[in-house]
Amino acid sequence: MFLPIDKEDLEKKNIEQVDFVLVTGDAYVDHSSFGTAVIGRVLERYGYTVAILAQPEYKNCEDFKRFGKPRLAFLIGSGNIDSMVNHYSVSKKRRQKDAYTSGGKMGKRPDRAVIIYAQKAKEAYKDVPIIIGGIEASLRRLSHYDYWDNKVRKSILLDSKADLLLYGMSEKSIIEVAEALDSGIDVKYLSFIRGTTFKTKDLSSVYDGIMLPSFEEVSTDKTRYAQSFVIQSNNTDAFTAKPIIEDYGTQGYVVQNPPAMPLTTQELDDIHDLPFMNLPHPIYKEEIAAIKEVQFSISSNRGCFGSCSFCAITFHQGRIVQGRSRSSMVKEATNMTTHQDFKGYIHDVGGPTANFTTGPCDKSNTKGTCNHKKCLFPHPCKNLEINHTEYMKTLRTIRKIKGIKKVFIRSGIRYDYLLKDKNSSEILKEICEHHISGQLRIAPEHISDNTLKYMGKPSKDVYEKFVKTFETQNNKIGKEQYIVPYFMSSHPGSTLDDAIELALYLKKINYIPQQVQDFYPTPSTLSTCIYYTEMDPYSFEPVYVAKTSEEKAMQRALLQYNKKQNYDLVYKALKKAGRTELIEFLIPQKYKGR
Structure with a gap:
């Protein structure tokens, strides 16, 4: 009901x-x-x-x-x-x-x-x-x-x-x-x-709080904005965060209490066991597109310690991964088989990152994540505990349920984490054999190491190693399957030279993305902070940011250099970067002989 x-x-x-x-x-x-x-x-x-x-x-x-x-x-x-x-x-x-x-x-x-x-x-x-x-x-x-x-x-x-x-x-x-x-x-x-933010003119009830730069300061001084961002970032963990206070002058203060404690596995299971109808309300007579991918998908976890710079999950769900039990997910999958619209395909078993099922290390479950470093960037932490055993057991169990034809993974695999697993080849082989259908979507986001460092993503070498491993495992099982990579243009830190490097890589692998996502500055991400301040908030070093519509358009066009409507922008980009020797190589159709 x-x-x-x-x-x-x-x-x-x-x-x-x-x-x-x-x-x-x-x-x-x-x-x-x-x-x-x-x-x-x-x-x-x-x-x-x-x-x-x-x-x-x-x-x-x-x-x-x-x-x-x-x-x-x-x-x-x-x-x-x-x-x-x-x-x-x-x-x-x-x-x-x-x-x-x-x-x-x-x-x-x-x-x-x-x-x-x-x-x-x-x-x-x-x-x-x-x-x-x-x-x-x-x-x-x-x-x-x-x-x-x-x-x-x-x-x-x-x-x-x-x-x-x-x-x-x-x-x-x-x-x-x-x-x-x-x-x-x-x-x-x-x-x-916990997990609340309130306004007050009296701070006597706030114990051990940290004062942020005032609103007047952050709205007029980009360095103070950057400093405020770092303090906020360091207080997103439920175990270590302190109350943080922002001064609004005559309007008083806004106080953020520490985050709510993460749910236990049992608590997360209980939420997914609530009597959801798993449908839009019948009052709606036309399709609601957002239900299509999730209706027959299973959410296995929440939270993410990947900490990609452009992602808001750290600020919203936190870095502590909370996973469901296998029995809870098997129960949900079994229930799906009785749904009148179920065709035998589970679209996804995953979360913010599919192959994160527990916290990054034992310490994170009792003392929280480190606020002075990231778990995977610039390299995986030596204390990172990498284990895909439970996730793979869950996938095996679900795909054996009567009435289920295929179980896909579509929410994204963190490939640098997977490659660090001692059994990575066997895991990837099983995924290729059972959990993709021709294509595996992953998100390297860029190929220039200069841009990747601002994105908080693994280096180009790591991505290429994953691609080779993927190809090797598909050869072993005799399947012709492909990686479909997602790339982003105009991310803070990405120069025109970086965009050209990506275009040359795409030419090398003979792949043109159908869609390109321009960087979108959404509230409270590290990337948005860099976009606004044009500096690294941790070092205060200046960062190049493409802000004019023309340069953003040029970076985007370089990722789809072979499209006729992009020729003029690609030509202009190559001229501006002093790379005219690449004109005939990338866009010979129109500019040969210029």
């Missing part, structure tokens, strides 16, 4: 007043990959009544009165994606489709959805607590560079005028908040819960 989405549903359940109204910018999909559904089901499990206000009309506050006045709070999120990323491409052009909306229709949520929804909820019921969360709030919990405004914005807690912000994966935090509110504690006194 779905969670209520209208007054009629409440009446069917004999609910006179709902405890929480969950507001989301997505259509309501009752699946464990959708944060609104997870929080709703967790609250329901603990005895609280919940209603889902999905994609409300936001030009007035009437829709926010649909369920009447919630007894405890409005819980507000933008959906599974930041609303600005959802709406705009990296070139800041309006997207044509919304994968999280029925029929892909745009316009069902506003720009800066969390702020707008919070305002409308407050208009509807001035005395009901407003609690914000989800990815948009989580990554904007402190001052942050905003690509769309091209400036540093304040904490979204202040801009939304919400009472409390929950960041990260909030299953534990939301229950503590619910129990506190239910016991009669005013929301303004909820300053003690």
Whole structure:
């Protein structure tokens, strides 16, 4: 049974007043990959009544009165994606489709959805607590560079005028908040819960906090912004983080409490065992594209110690990997075989990184991850414990379940981690034999070591070693299969020479990517910090950043140098870089003889 989405549903359940109204910018999909559904089901499990206000009309506050006045709070999120990323491409052009909306229709949520929804909820019921969360709030919990405004914005807690912000994966935090509110504690006194950010004018309740540079400083001084970023980065681990405080002058302070403790395997299993319908609500008559890949996929873990510079997972889920038990995933796979739409194919068994199933070392499980170094970059840590045994056992067990034809791995393999396993050849052989179908998608992101160091990715040599190992194992099993690499253009640190190096590599291997992802500066990543400040925040050394539309276009065009529409840009790039000897080599079709 779905969670209520209208007054009629409440009446069917004999609910006179709902405890929480969950507001989301997505259509309501009752699946464990959708944060609104997870929080709703967790609250329901603990005895609280919940209603889902999905994609409300936001030009007035009437829709926010649909369920009447919630007894405890409005819980507000933008959906599974930041609303600005959802709406705009990296070139800041309006997207044509919304994968999280029925029929892909745009316009069902506003720009800066969390702020707008919070305002409308407050208009509807001035005395009901407003609690914000989800990815948009989580990554904007402190001052942050905003690509769309091209400036540093304040904490979204202040801009939304919400009472409390929950960041990260909030299953534990939301229950503590619910129990506190239910016991009669005013929301303004909820300053003690892990995984929350609150505002105050009195720091007497903050113990052992670290003062960040003030908002005035970070919004006017890029060096101070970089310093603030490093302090924040060093306080993302649940075991070692301290409260961090940001001064907003007359508006008081924003305080981030340490992250919620990571879930145990049993706790993560319990969440995936909640009674999700694994479908969009039947009110939607057209397809919701976002459910397609996850409906028959199995989430095996959360958190990631890969720490790619352009990825926000460190700030949102943290570096401590939390994995599910094999029995839990086998149970989910077995249940899938009874679904009317299941065709025998499980699209993925993975998470942020498929082949991370536990923390990087024993220390991380009890004392946290190191805040002064990364587990895999620039080289794998000597204390890294690499073991794929449990993951491979899970894959073997699932693929033997009656009714399952194939189990794919699509969420990405961290190949430098795999290569460090003493059994890497055998593991890759098994993956090639059973878990891909012609192509393996991986993300080297670039080929220039200069760019890769800013990305936090392994060197070109490591990638090429993996490619050779992949080819060797396919030869052994007699299969003709290919690696499909993802590459990114214009990442901070990538020069025109680096882009040319990548183009030459693509020419060498006779591969042109169908799609190229321009670097997208999303809130709270290391790469975005470098993009804004044009410096390495750890060393303060200057970093080249392609910011003009022309240079970004040239770097992108070099990755697809053989396309006719790119000839002029490739020619201009080669001339600008002083590499005119490459014109006939890369684009002879038009420029031969010039």
